[in-house]
Amino acid sequence: MKLYNANLSPYASRCRIALYATGLNVDILPPPAPLGSDDYKQQVNPIGKVPALALDDGTVLPESDVIVQYLDEKSGGKLTPGTAEGRAKARLIGRIADLYIAPGLGTIFRQLGAAERDPAKIAEGAAEAKKGLGLLEHYVESGAYAVGGKLSHADCMVAPTLFFISAILPRIGEAEPFASTPKVGAYWTAVQKDASIARVLKEMAEALAERMKRG
Numbered sequence: 001m002k003l004y005n006a007n008l009s010p011y012a013s014r015c016r017i018a019l020y021a022t023g024l025n026v027d028i029l030p031p032p033a034p035l036g037s038d039d040y041k042q043q044v045n046p047i048g049k050v051p052a053l054a055l056d057d058g059t060v061l062p063e064s065d066v067i068v069q070y071l072d073e074k075s076g077g078k079l080t081p082g083t084a085e086g087r088a089k090a091r092l093i094g095r096i097a098d099l100y101i102a103p104g105l106g107t108i109f110r111q112l113g114a115a116e117r118d119p120a121k122i123a124e125g126a127a128e129a130k131k132g133l134g135l136l137e138h139y140v141e142s143g144a145y146a147v148g149g150k151l152s153h154a155d156c157m158v159a160p161t162l163f164f165i166s167a168i169l170p171r172i173g174e175a176e177p178f179a180s181t182p183k184v185g186a187y188w189t190a191v192q193k194d195a196s197i198a199r200v201l202k203e204m205a206e207a208l209a210e211r212m213k214r215g
């Protein structure tokens with residue numbers, strides 16, 4: 001199998017955590033053509049984005065959540081919580097990251113890359129992302145992992161999103177982004193000690209530093 005990847009992408013980072021944690025044999029490659037281009041859409045992923053996982057039967061799977069759950073199944077469920085309630089909670093945490101936290105981060109990112117920044121839009125993005133953290137606060141467990149005391153697909157989904165919260169919000173005047181969500185803050189501190197997550201967070205931090213240098 002081959003994973004088309006970009007180290008800074010929080011979505012691709014989810015898949016790398018799953019790969020490192022399961023030890024599956026997958027080649028990690030840069031996209032063979034620019035993201036969003038017709039070439040990339042034709043050759044790899046019709047959606048035009050990373051991550052994309054090329055399977056041995058020729059199928060190419062897009063969408064990080066689908067890829068993480070596929071890798072988990074291929075590993076015999078190493079990232080699956082042991083109870084139906086735990087599995088539901090893990091899926092819910094992934095959806096909160098995607099539906100309620102990531103859109104606000106996306107707004108901030110687009111503004112930071114814009115020729116002229118709109119402070120009102122940046123504030124809107126920060127408020128939306130923090131509202132999403134408030135939702136996560138209801139479901140994340142306060143131990144080292146999001147669900148069931150061990151690494152699961154919930155951690156794969158949410159840790160890269162929290163990386164961006166902790167890296168980007170302080171740059172826009174939110175010095176303590178987890179101040180009103182102490183459980184999420186404690187989880188974020190603890191989960192960084194997991195070896196697979198630490199490895200991916202380091203890759204993301206290096207890629208972010210590189211991006212910042214380029215401006």
Ligand SMILES: N[C@@H](CCC(=O)N[C@@H](CS)C(=O)NCC(=O)O)C(=O)O
Pocket residue numbers: 008009010011012035036048049050051062063064065
């Ligand atoms: N819903 C997708 C989102 C993937 C995504 O937005 N990837 C970005 C990189 S972070 C991308 O490839 N953007 C290129 C483009 O939109 O042209 C997932 O979960 O995999």
